[in-house]
């Protein structure tokens with residue numbers, strides 16, 4: 001079921017809901033970037049918050065940045081983490097200080113936490129408080145860590161986490177660099193399986209093995225690009241998938257020229273500012 005009413009709160013009646021702040025590619029100007037909320041009952045997880053996300057949040061919902069409690073960054077590209085500094089600063093200096101809100105919780109494995117902080121976040125977050133002695137802030141000053149557990153016997157590296165009644169599997173994808181031909185050779189990037197029924201590819205090159213692993217998902221959201229090679233799944237490659245897979249596959253992370261593409265046989269283009277609800 002699809003609900004186009006602008007999302008007001010991060011709660012619902014208990015059904016699994018995916019609310020897309022945006023569905024576009026990193027450089028899209030029409031559809032913001034592919035960032036979304038998972039909502040179920042009183043629980044929510046924000047998956048990625050890119051450089052356009054603070055504006056998407058304002059224009060596509062009535063949710064306030066101060067209300068975001070759980071975040072899960074999938075990888076370090078700007079369209080996925082470019083807005084995290086906004087959340088961190090707003091949470092520490094507004095939401096916690098004046099609104100009695102808790103510290104933001106980040107779902108992240110140990111290895112990626114170190115990379116995200118050292119190579120992306122600390123430049124803007126480390127030097128914000130000086131108290132006599134130089135006092136550098138750390139990841140833990142901004143975020144409480146929720147550590148996912150390693151899932152053994154998985155075909156590829158996979159972590160699991162439960163937030164309220166939301167069950168997430170985070171699996172590694174083969175996203176960058178272009179030259180990597182398997183997830184083991186690629187930079188850390190995750191896709192998600194939610195409640196064992198909703199598959200979200202995250203950013204990935206075309207990866208038939210991944211789709212085979214999760215082929216029983218009830219619905220799939222898959223990233224796409226409109227040319228061969230590079231670091232996302234080319235539409236021409238996705239077209240080679242079996243009809244029953246394409247029929248439940250909504251396309252995300254798409255460029256502004258999407259309306260010139262033929263996607264007959266697919267479930268369609270995922271839409272921004274819209275909730276997908278699963279009972």
Ligand SMILES: [Zn+2]
Pocket residue numbers: 075077175203
């Ligand atoms: Zn990416």
